[in-house]
Amino acid sequence: MRLKNGALSTIFFFPAGIFMLVFLVYPIFLLIRDSFYKIDIINPSLREFVGFANYTNSLTSERFLKALWNTVVYIGVAVGFEFILGLILALLLSNAFKGSQFIRTLLLSPLMLAPLVTGIIWKFMLNDQFGIINWGLYKLGILSDPHQILWLSDSRFALYSTIIADIWLTTPFIMLVLLAGIKGIPISLYESADMDGANKWHKFRYITFPSLIPVATVALLIRMIDAARTFDIVWVLTQGGPGFSSELLSTYMYKTLTRYGEVGQSSAMAVIFIIILLVLSSFFITKMWSPRRTH
Amino acid sequence: MAHMPIKETIVEKPVRFANFHFKHKIWTLMVLVVTCLLALLFLGPYLYLLLTSLKPSAEAVTAPPTLWPSRFSIENYIKMLDYLPIGKYFFNSLITAGASTILSVFFGAMAAYGISRFSSITGSYFLLFTLVIRMVPMISIAIPMYMIIKSMGLIDTHFALILVYTSLNVPFAIWLMIGFFDSVPKEFDEAARVDGCSWIGAFIRIILPVSLPGLATTAIFTFMLAWNDFLFSLLMTSTNAKTATVGISEFLTAYNLDLGPMTAAAISFSLPVMIFSFFIQRYIVSGMTLGAVKE
Numbered sequence: 068m069r070l071k072n073g074a075l076s077t078i079f080f081f082p083a084g085i086f087m088l089v090f091l092v093y094p095i096f097l098l099i100r101d102s103f104y105k106i107d108i109i110n111p112s113l114r115e116f117v118g119f120a121n122y123t124n125s126l127t128s129e130r131f132l133k134a135l136w137n138t139v140v141y142i143g144v145a146v147g148f149e150f151i152l153g154l155i156l157a158l159l160l161s162n163a164f165k166g167s168q169f170i171r172t173l174l175l176s177p178l179m180l181a182p183l184v185t186g187i188i189w190k191f192m193l194n195d196q197f198g199i200i201n202w203g204l205y206k207l208g209i210l211s212d213p214h215q216i217l218w219l220s221d222s223r224f225a226l227y228s229t230i231i232a233d234i235w236l237t238t239p240f241i242m243l244v245l246l247a248g249i250k251g252i253p254i255s256l257y258e259s260a261d262m263d264g265a266n267k268w269h270k271f272r273y274i275t276f277p278s279l280i281p282v283a284t285v286a287l288l289i290r291m292i293d294a295a296r297t298f299d300i301v302w303v304l305t306q307g308g309p310g311f312s313s314e315l316l317s318t319y320m321y322k323t324l325t326r327y328g329e330v331g332q333s334s335a336m337a338v339i340f341i342i343i344l345l346v347l348s349s350f351f352i353t354k355m356w357s358p359r360r361t362h
Numbered sequence: 363m364a365h366m367p368i369k370e371t372i373v374e375k376p377v378r379f380a381n382f383h384f385k386h387k388i389w390t391l392m393v394l395v396v397t398c399l400l401a402l403l404f405l406g407p408y409l410y411l412l413l414t415s416l417k418p419s420a421e422a423v424t425a426p427p428t429l430w431p432s433r434f435s436i437e438n439y440i441k442m443l444d445y446l447p448i449g450k451y452f453f454n455s456l457i458t459a460g461a462s463t464i465l466s467v468f469f470g471a472m473a474a475y476g477i478s479r480f481s482s483i484t485g486s487y488f489l490l491f492t493l494v495i496r497m498v499p500m501i502s503i504a505i506p507m508y509m510i511i512k513s514m515g516l517i518d519t520h521f522a523l524i525l526v527y528t529s530l531n532v533p534f535a536i537w538l539m540i541g542f543f544d545s546v547p548k549e550f551d552e553a554a555r556v557d558g559c560s561w562i563g564a565f566i567r568i569i570l571p572v573s574l575p576g577l578a579t580t581a582i583f584t585f586m587l588a589w590n591d592f593l594f595s596l597l598m599t600s601t602n603a604k605t606a607t608v609g610i611s612e613f614l615t616a617y618n619l620d621l622g623p624m625t626a627a628a629i630s631f632s633l634p635v636m637i638f639s640f641f642i643q644r645y646i647v648s649g650m651t652l653g654a655v656k657e
Contacts, residue, residue: 075476075479075480075561076477076479076480078476078562079472079473079476079480079565080472080473080477080488082469082472082473083469083470083472083473083532083536084473086469086525086528086529086532087532089510090507090510090526090528090529091495091503091529093506093510094506095498097509098502098503098505098506101505101506111512111513152400155400156397159393159396159397159400160397162393164390164393164394165394166394170397170401172640172643173405174404174405175646175647176405176408176636176639177404177405177408178639179635179636179646181590181592181607181631181632182590182592183590183592183607183611184411184610184628184632187411187610187614187624187625188407188408188628189407190614191410191414191621191625192407192410196425197423197424197425197426199410199427199429202425202426202427213426235404235407238404239404243647247647292496292497295499296499296500296501298500302596303614316499317499317500317501320501320502320505321597324505325597330505330509333505334506337501337502337503337505338502340499340501340502341497341498341499341502344498345497348493348497
């Protein structure tokens with residue numbers, strides 16, 4: 068019976084398995100192999116084994132470390148703001164008032180928007196000549212000149228401008244998950260708190276917030292990993308510039324591959340990147356996965 | 363005088379009640395106003411893009427910028443068609459996203475069924491693999507995939523993108539579908555088997571039809587991933603198979619001073635999806651919170 072089940076399982080799994088073997092497992096194997104070689108992109112058969120040279124080159128290169136630091140800043144700032152905004156929105160929407168359902172639906176629609184389109188929207192709004200953000204700030208009297216802040220072409224602001232776009236795009240995701248978490252808190256907890264005369268702050272501090280911690284942890288980890296993988300938004304807004312001021316690991320790896328044609332070098336960086344993310348997410352994985360799935 | 367205390371309680375009670383109601387109303391009103399403001403903050407940028415695309419072409423990029431079009435016009439939409447073969451790019455997006463959705467949902471459902479019904483050990487290790495794949499940055503896997511597609515001579519073909527999108531989506535499709543199949547009672551399969559169906563027959567005739575909501579959710583997600591993809595299309599296509607996202611991004615480099623048509627293209631690309639997602643939000647929500655919120 069076990070053998071029969073095993074055979075049936077294999078039959079059902081076969082087509083998907085082939086796809087994953089050829090286009091996911093094999094590429095990762097290639098990636099690790101190529102990271103030890105110096106490869107000519109025009110003629111990939113010309114390859115020279117260089118050991119760990121690509122790794123040491125990456126880890127000692129100032130540009131790589133700068134991109135790594137930018138990625139850390141990007142994740143920290145973006146996910147931090149997304150969490151605070153998402154929590155506020157979730158708490159507001161958890162009050163059932165007339166139209167709350169409708170507003171929730173409206174708020175969720177950006178979730179389906181392509182990151183590329185998000186990049187385009189913000190490229191338009193943050194433009195230092197005709198962008199509506201600068202003109203708005205000027206009209207409000209915050210800026211003395213409508214061309215004062217060069218959001219995308221000043222190396223002090225470029226990274227934070229890309230973060231603004233990210234916050235705008237993905238806060239609704241955090242809101243959605245936290246809202247689902249709030250809805251899952253048993254109402255009896257609040258009822259007994261009411262009887263003890265708890266105010267709104269107490270209820271948040273001692274019931275809502277602690278109950279949300281498990282859900283919030285997972286949501287934050289998913290967001291951190293996705294923020295680390297960001298490419299489209301940054302590529303459209305700044306391409307990592309000006310200089311390397313908004314260069315993330317993803318844009319730097321893309322450039323290393325396509326502009327400089329250094330397959331080995333970009334592979335080594337990719338392996339380092341994967342290792343960092345796996346360490347970051349190992350907590351998430353152990354939480355989500357247990358060796359024996361219970362039905 | 364003796365009846366005074368009674369009078370007092372009668373008078374006092376409604377006052378306290380009204381006061382409570384009044385406070386409650388103020389609170390609800392505040393929540394409503396703040397929520398609406400925040401919702402506007404999140405919808406505003408997209409509405410601004412929509413309004414800009416409907417301005418007369420010369421008005422799209424002006425300093426100072428205007429919020430409301432002086433008159434509504436489809437000039438930008440006509441120009442968009444003149445500048446780039448945008449129709450062809452949309453067609454390419456549709457073909458690659460559509461074909462990869464069908465493949466990944468079908469193969470994913472098969473594999474998920476196999477795992478759900480016939481194995482628990484392999485299945486749980488498979489879930490671990492899926493989670494690990496979820497953590498791998500797209501750009502890392504794009505490097506070796508590019509080399510594989512190149513060695514197969516498939517660069518700039520629809521087939522290349524279909525293969526890539528299908529492989530990226532299959533693990534995700536399996537992950538989603540396992541949950542749905544686990545909720546279909548095993549008695550369904552057994553009844554079909556008693557009636558003389560083979561396992562494959564039971565899967566296609568009985569299990570797939572009752573899992574339609576799950577299939578729909580999975581299809582929406584896999585379609586969106588392919589439809590919104592920018593990185594792989596940027597890397598693997600040049601003229602023939604270029605998809606809409608890359609096409610739209612070209613307005614930024616090719617027509618730097620005339621961005622009106624670009625806003626029209628971005629709206630044409632995203633608005634149908636936004637409207638569609640508005641109506642199918644139930645499915646999207648269940649997919650988005652999967653993993654973060656235990657049902």
